[in-house]
Amino acid sequence: LYRRIDSARIVRGQAVRHLRMSEPHVELVSENARGETFSHFAEHVLLAMPPRLVESQLTFSPALPSELTRQWRETDTWMAPHAKYIAVFDRPFWRDQGLSGEARSAVGPMVEIHDASTQEGKAALFGFLGVPADVRRRVSEEELITASRTQFVRLFGSQAENPEAEFIKDWAKEFYTATHTDERSSGNHPMPALSPSSGAWADRLTGIGSEWSREFTGYLAGAIDAVNRGLEYKKLKPSG
Ligand SMILES: Cc1cc2nc3c(=O)[nH]c(=O)nc-3n(C[C@H](O)[C@H](O)[C@H](O)COP(=O)(O)OP(=O)(O)OC[C@H]3O[C@@H](n4cnc5c(N)ncnc54)[C@H](O)[C@@H]3O)c2cc1C
Incomplete structure (x- = not known):
């Protein structure tokens, strides 16, 4: 086009x-x-x-x-009020334990988690934050990242402790979205x-x-x- x-x-x-x-x-x-x-x-x-x-x-x-x-x-x-925590890893280690990387969770900031690995082999997990946007504004990004990482460790194991990269993408803060x-x-x-x-x-x-x-x-x-x-x-x- x-x-x-x-x-x-x-x-x-x-x-x-x-x-x-x-x-x-x-x-x-x-x-x-x-x-x-x-x-x-x-x-x-x-x-x-x-x-x-x-x-x-x-x-x-x-x-x-x-x-x-x-x-x-x-x-x-x-979807404009939503935010995700994304963690990139060197390999999809959760699959070694037979885990899909898909989860629903009621403990920790993320409520819905998916395997976000690419077909080219880059491994990643992401989770939608269940914390509402107005509450997120009152919490530091560092706190959200730490709590999200802890949740991944609890769900998928200690290798989630050391992602290659991790970040929060918050669409509610995007002027051209929300x-x-x-x-x-x-x-x-x-x-x-x-x-x-x-x-x-x-x-x-x-x-x-x-x-x-x-x-x-x-x-x-x-x-x-x-x-x-x-x-x-x-x-x-x-x-x-
Ligand atoms: C977190 C999230 C997850 C989503 N997940 C899904 C999903 O799983 N499945 C699904 O089907 N859809 C999903 N969506 C919805 C999907 O992204 C939208 O339906 C789609 O992007 C809408 O396309 P659009 O072209 O109508 O508008 P947009 O993609 O919103 O495009 C509008 C464009 O206008 C630009 N713009 C805004 N203001 C101005 C201005 N003043 N001047 C010039 N340009 C401006 C913006 O920068 C943007 O590029 C999700 C959205 C979000 C935010």
């Missing part, structure tokens, strides 16, 4: 900040890491990000209808409106992030489904 798009039309290293109706176009104002701003002009904008991020990160001029922004704000970004509201999200998969139905933005914006998928909302498959749904909805899908 990437190769099929004219490289001159791909802009990287910029975050969109504002969308402004500037007839006959929509003006997107973006910003790079140095704080320099840029304007891009489009007939129609496809929002390929979670609805809650659209609502929290972008400003619209004129404002979007309030009912729509409420819906988008209340749509959880699936907002504060996601810290205690419901885990539901609601279905927000794709597009403003009236007003200045009615034919100018369509949501195509995974949360706008009807069938697989929030999942990877939903990201593809939502693109197809959004393009069909606004009859933007190229034929053939």
Whole structure:
């Protein structure tokens, strides 16, 4: 897909900040890491990000209808509150004992653990932390790592004591994934409106992030489904 798009039309290293109706176009104002701003002009904008991020990160001029922004704000970004502890080892030592590396645990910070070894032979285990995001913020990363490592030792043996590398990946702290509201999200998969139905933005914006998928909302498959749904909805899908 990437190769099929004219490289001159791909802009990287910029975050969109504002969308402004500037007839006959929509003006997107973006910003790079140095704080320099840029304007891009489009007939129609496809929002390929979670609805809650659209609502929290972008400003619209004129404002979007309030009912729509409420819906988008209340749509959880699936998995956004989650975090993992990942430990990389020189070999998958747990398999020597006939262990799969899969576990459910109620003792320690991790609740669901999987073997994350690669097909190329790099050995790793990871676990989803069951500690809620707002509690994690009050605990140091070092404490979480130590408690997670101890849990792996208890489950898989003393070799888990010395990983080659270990880290916590916390999506709740990722500005481009989660907002504060996601810290205690419901885990539901609601279905927000794709597009403003009236007003200045009615034919100018369509949501195509995974949360706008009807069938697989929030999942990877939903990201593809939502693109197809959004393009069909606004009859933007190229034929053939
Ligand atoms: C921890 C975790 C585990 C998951 N596990 C699974 C799983 O097992 N199975 C599954 O099916 N799905 C899983 N998912 C969900 C899956 O990652 C999403 O469904 C998928 O990434 C959605 O794709 P998307 O293209 O809609 O949005 P995203 O992948 O969220 O892409 C949105 C993009 O927009 C960018 N962006 C945000 N704000 C701006 C801005 N202002 N300007 C410019 N760019 C911006 C972001 O950086 C990002 O690159 C998981 C998600 C997480 C966080």
